[in-house]
Amino acid sequence: MKHTAHFEFWPPRIAKSLTLPETTIYDNLAITAKKYPNKTAYEFYGGSATYSQLLDETEKMAGYLEQECQVKQGDRVMLLMQNSPQFLVSLFAILRVRAVVVAINPMSTTKDLQFFLEDGDIRLAFIGQELYPKLEPLLGTTTLQTVISAAYSDYIDVGKALAAIPGEVKAPAKELAKTVSWKSALDAAQTPSDYAGESDDMAMIPYTSGTTGAPKGCIHTNCTVQANTTGSYHWMTMSPDTVVLTSLPLFHVTGLTHSALNPILAGSNMVIMTRWDRDYAMKAIEQFQVSHWINISTMLIDFLANPQLADYDISSLELVGGGGATLPIAVGEKLRQRTGLDYVEGYGLSETMSHTHFNPPNRPKLQCLGIPAFGVDARIIDPMTGEELGVEEEGELVVHAPQMFKGYYNQEEETKSSHMMLDGIQFFRTGDIVRMDNEGYFFIVDRVKRMINAAGFKVWPTEVESILYKHPAVQQACVVRSPDEVRGETVKALIILDPEYKGSVTSEEIIEWSKGQMASYKYPRIVEFRDSFPTTSSGKILWRQLQDA
Structure with a gap:
């Protein structure tokens, strides 16, 4: 059944449906x-x-x-x-x-x-x-x-x-x-x-990041790309006088949609950064009066940790958000203290040309995927039986949406196996485990393939990570499975410590703290400290690489 509870929290003065343009x-x-022929399109060093x-x-x-x-x-x-x-x-x-x-x-x-x-x-x-x-x-x-x-x-x-x-x-x-x-x-x-x-021309083939095997090319037409370009333009209330900090990589669907296609549709100014540099970002926000910044949590964590930030005026910021990895609550609170803004998270895939879900900017929830965007029918199913699940039940997210790709390039079988029929409608199977609260907001639980089976109990690494982020010493965390003679698999946490805690907190202390924060089968039995994690260029932690290692 298509869910509608989220409409109560829809951004004010924005229609709940969106007629897509047939332009390219x-x-x-x-x-x-x-x-706007004479308006600045971009600033570049x-x-x-x-x-x-x-x-x-x-x-x-x-x-x-x-x-x-x-x-x-x-x-x-x-x-x-x-x-x-x-x-x-x-x-x-x-x-x-x-x-x-x-x-x-x-x-x-x-x-x-x-x-x-x-x-x-x-x-x-x-x-x-x-x-x-x-x-x-x-x-x-x-x-x-x-x-x-x-x-x-x-x-x-x-x-x-x-x-x-x-x-x-x-x-x-x-x-x-x-x-x-x-x-x-x-x-x-x-x-x-x-x-x-024409609207139906094939326009782009972004490749999936290949975290689950060889990358697959996702066929998008002008029409599927326009769905998210136009949708987020309205959602983010953009105008010709919006100034966007283009710091996410443009080869990636999120950076391309929100930091280039969106501002170009609006006639906004893009402040382009070739690579992330928190000092440059800070100065650019002040100098060009940046209003909109879509980023990834790792960028924002680094930005807010800049000791010189207090010396700069970043009050022009009106909207800060992102996706790819949930933002630790402590970082969201730090952002609010510094700017008065709530972080606006979203969720999407290469297959949907960036987002299917977005938090309402006027009422976001932290560590939350948000609510379904314009025209998105999002449901939760039991990944084994395909049966539809209800409120607060954990299952696989499936979506039917105007931004949905037309199939994997030259991969008919993969295309077929990634879709399913529900109520006579074709849905894409995302492979992500989520739950939905009674207000229609969606929350990530994990990837289907990431689940840890600890003595018969399901443990979702993302849930354990989000709890670990509450510890003041934890700057970044990645949870992987480790073989265990008794439990089959057990929970292992790889942690990057906040610099001020290095040398003063032990792995045993974090394990002990975790026992009081989560169920006994969930807390990490092994904690290892790292100086860095391998990441994609869009900032996502390569958990599979850490798992394989």
Whole structure:
């Protein structure tokens, strides 16, 4: 049964349904450039550009793709870059010629890149010049034939930058063998043919992060991408005068939707950061009067721990939120003390082009996925039987939504097995275990595959982690299973200590404390201290890597 309890807590003055536009993602940029041609589109380490300049470069690059590289509708094009103006130009140029954007994690290895090129039958790639050594061995030995290489330094102004500029951003343009330089592609000043893009065109193939086996490409159309772009634009009450801190990586669906597509739809200013730097973020918020910042909890933890933060005026912030990993309650309270703002969490997947759930900004709950977004039918089932469950019952989240992908690229069987029918409607099985409270807010319990079976009892690592975060010494925690002769599996906690507690708290003390905080079968029997955790570039802890180790 479709749930409606959450409508009582819907953001005020926002309609409960949303008619989606039939325009395309490229149209969003073209319309904004027509409405606000002279408005600043982005700030980038001292450099900046207006919306008409952004559109002009997009048109020239699209002309080059079409006229010189013979890129056609439906061709997959790799976008391998860090956050930069060139990322935006490349993205919209690909969409302008009705080709398909395949944005890839810049941390990928040569072997990873070979997989993506072959899986997507990709002939052309846009890259940041610093990533070329990883791609060079694949040029001509795989499907890859053409590489357009960009130097981020072409778009900066060192004299106006607020703080230290990352090395790869400052690096001057290099002449790379076998590549086309960004500048020469733009200087060709080619004109693309008239735009005839449609809502149902395949637009993007983001890849799942591969935490559960080989990455899978998720097919998204302009329409599925517009669902979340338009939905979050309304949800976040954005306007042309909104200023967004673009610190999440843009290759990732959350960063792309909330920190680029959203502000471009609104005509907002994006303050682009190529890599996370808490000093730069702090200065940028003050200097540019940043109002909206979607981040990941690890960024916010680092930002609030900055001893210089009290010296800066960050009162322009109106909305701070994110997803990917739940925010520790203590950090949420610290944010409220510092800014008066509540952290607004959301939940989503590559398969749903970012969020399916979002907390109402006017009434968020901490450590909560939020309520279903516009048009989302979210239900909870028993993962074994498929039977629908009720309030406060733990089960697998399944969703039917306008932002739902059209299937995995070239993977019919995977597509079929990840969906199910319920009440005659097709739902996507997320693989996430959740529960819903009586107000219709959803809470993560864990991944189906993460469950620890301790002497027959189910232990969900995320629940144990959220309790560990209440201990003042715990800065970050990751819970994994450990083999146990008696219990089969037992709970092991890997912990990064807050610097001021290093050397003054023992693992035994944390185990003892845990006994008083959770059921006897849940508390960690083993605690190990670490200096760091492996993470994805979007900041998620790679629990599987820690588990395997």
